[in-house]
Amino acid sequence: MHGAKLFLKEAVRKEFPAIVVFPQCPQKSFWSNVEFKMNEGKRTFAFKADGEPTLGMKLAQQLLYQLLKDYKIHKKKVYVGGLSMGGMGTFEIVRRNPKLFAAAIPICGGGEPAAVSKMKKVKWWVFHGAKDDVVPPALSVTMVEALKEAGASVKFTLYPDANHNSWDPAFAEPELLTWLFRIKR
16 A cells, blocks of 8 residues: 555656565564553553564465565575565564665664674665654664664654654655665665
């Protein structure tokens, strides 16, 4: 639903040829190992640094490995991104497959900062809305700080007036695809 239109534009398809997949998480599953609760009307998130992958993550990884096997994919130019729960899943799938991805673009997500040492070789561009009342911006800020401290290459865009829908300005970033597609592992 969000972001696919960008990759369907003829000019984008011509300049940035790619296989683009938008998996959807199964109902009653989650992309990452996270517990969330409502506390005084606000969501709180507790990420786990280890543990078995969720059903959604297992299926996403199986799909990814099958695509890599069945299609002529440039193995040094595999990218991942997601928004909201998918932004959390972006951090999670990179943690679980740190040697696979060249770059990652989590949007309004978060993750476990204790796990960033496994993710530091991936190039990151993290996006979040400063007024996000669904996924606190502090989750992205914490990950960005931890990734930088671990020596990762990280860009961070915090949209001052955006709420949870920070994916629209993120996908409208004029340099996003140029930045992404020039990166090789």
